[in-house]
Amino acid sequence: MIELRQSTGTSRAGSSAAQPDVSIVTSGHDIADARLHRHVAALTAAGMAVEVLALGDAADAPSGSVHTVVSPRPPLWKRLALAQRYARDAQGRVLISLDPESAYACSQVAKRSAQVFVADVHEDYQAVLQDRSWSRGLVKIGGAALARMGSTAARSADITVVADSHLMRDVTDRIVVRNVPDGVGASPRDATPRAVYVGDLRRTRGLFDMLEVLERCPDWTLDLVGPIAPHDVEEAHARAAALRGRVRIHGRMRPDDSWALADGAWVGFCMLHDTPAFREAAPSKVYEYMAHGIPVVATDLPVQARLVEESGGGQVVSGVDEAVHMLEAWQADPDGHADVAHRAAAWASGAEQYLQGSRRLAVAIQEHLGRD
DSSP states (O other), X not given: OOEEEEOOOOOOTTOBTTBOSEEEEEEEEETTOHHHHHHHHHHHHTTOOEEEXXXXXXXXXXXXXXXXXXXXXXXXXXXXXXXXXXXXXXXXXXXEEOSHHHHHHHHHHHHTSSOEEEXXXXXXXXXXXXXXTXXXXXXXXXXXXHHHHHHHHHHTSSEEEESSTTSSTTOTTOEEOXXXXXXXXXXXXXXXXXXXXXXXXXXXXXXXXXXXXXHHOTTOEEEEESOBOGGGHHHHHHHHHHTTTSEEEEESOOHXXXXXXXXXXXXXXXXXXXXXXXXXXXXXXXXXXXXXTOOXXXXXXXXXXXXXHHHTOEEEESSHHHHHHHHHHHHHOHHHHHXXXXXXXXXXXXXXXXXXXTHHHHHHHHHHXXXX
């Protein structure tokens, strides 16, 4: 089922809901995706009318989008067909793809039209396949083919955007648009110690490591915000239930609601495992935690460890044992914890990375279109 929604947004003079300037196309991302929301905010702030064709619930559409089309999440083998339909139906002069199959579909449509094709690559598609339990046999072969098609399309795009500098290095004129929040602002710390995690949840993203930390830290609570991988749902809920309300599983939420819930937490977890998909990644949640003045507990992967150590806004740990020790230490020394929280927010207020967000995408599109 395809669901459409018209909404009133900020649009350029002469634009209407029926004729957006930019269409964001994704057959793999939920419309509640934080990067998608940041893109829409930056594009509308620059005076462009935006439509979004994505997955999920239209109620989670970003503020300012003038036209929304959503569909339930399809199985992998149907995603290309959905991407092709979305790309054909997109009305914007500019097409922005957010995943491999949408990149391929948008590139094919743009070749036959006057539309500008922008490929947004926020992950190493091939490496991600190594991190998925379902990625085996024919499914893995199909996923690898889609990844190659998407990467090839992204290299030929009018504008190639990447979420981090380790992506698409062979595209010399690519634009780095980091997954960073639009603003910085810390809230007062909760009266009792609470940890938070915002993002997709699965074993390799530290789901069960976080639950074990809570099992060993009886004075702490934990909020988990984000969808849980299907094969991990049963165990996650069973272990959370055993903690008698100290772990709250919220599911997917709009980005603004997610970070409103996170405000006041003592710790933000980023306990990624060392997989090809994560080894060189700069997780957006690390930037978000520090922007909210939430000290980070992160595993020792090169990029996220460097961010935490450079900022002084958290602690790098080798695993569950060190994470437990860190939570106990901060609970015993609230003043020391407050100093770390202050360093996190202070670093976020002045770090160059926070100036490289979705505004760079809007500027690149305006320049390509010859607008001021």
